[in-house]
Amino acid sequence: MAEQLEQSGNQSNAAPHQDARWNLVVPGTSDSLPQIRDLVTHITHCVHFNDEVSGKIEMAVDEACANIVEHAYRDEQPPGEIELRAQAFSDRLEISILDHAHTDFPVDHKPRMEIDDYISSDQRRGMGLFIIHSFMDDVRHRYVVGHGNELLLVKYIA
């Protein structure tokens, strides 16, 4: 199993864990999701986000990675890898999620349902994109032919 976790950075600055970086590469399968969530929780605690914000970031990343497993890699056997790169800055945490899918999955342009519409509807799915966009401060996607999707999630430190 291709799997890799690295952590580096100068943690002696005034801002907590400023410049710290984390990197994780896991198979693009659903059983990798707990490992991804564990790392995100570790990172958000290192950056001193409170429990509410930590929970939001964990859920946004989990939803984004589940989308890769269920959509971007849906027709690819075996599925490729998911790479998570995180970096703490003085004012924000940036998390990039990369896949090697041959499908452009533009999370930032997909229509998403508002939560009140969802609650009053009979749908069981469709809330993931709402969560990604509403729980993070900035969401940017790009697709590079030959490389795959890269989703950048940003959360500012209050």
Added chain:
Amino acid sequence: MKELKIEHVTSPVGEQEVQVLRLEGYVDAHTFTEFEEELTKLVEAGHHNLLLDLEKLTYINSTGLGLLMATFRQVRQHNGDLVIAKMSDKITNIFNLLGFSRLISTYPTEEEALQKFAQA
């Protein structure tokens, strides 16, 4: 810890029966199907009074929450209810942020949740 463990017990409340599901682990894209099958099996068997004890649930994703909402609507159509007991602070935050707490009742203990059915 097991990925998702679901313990099912039946609690009599007055002349009714409440199906109590105690979840341990997490509901995500990997374990969702197990959770869905358990809830679907109960509702299709005609059980419309459901109590979910989430004390040992560490995470639930949007699809799991969507299933809760769909099941809530289903049992309400049959004059039943779906309530939640002992939800962690972390899941409570998400539940509140998404507005689910406007519809689904939550209680600090199983006993208090069961009382809800006794009063119905």
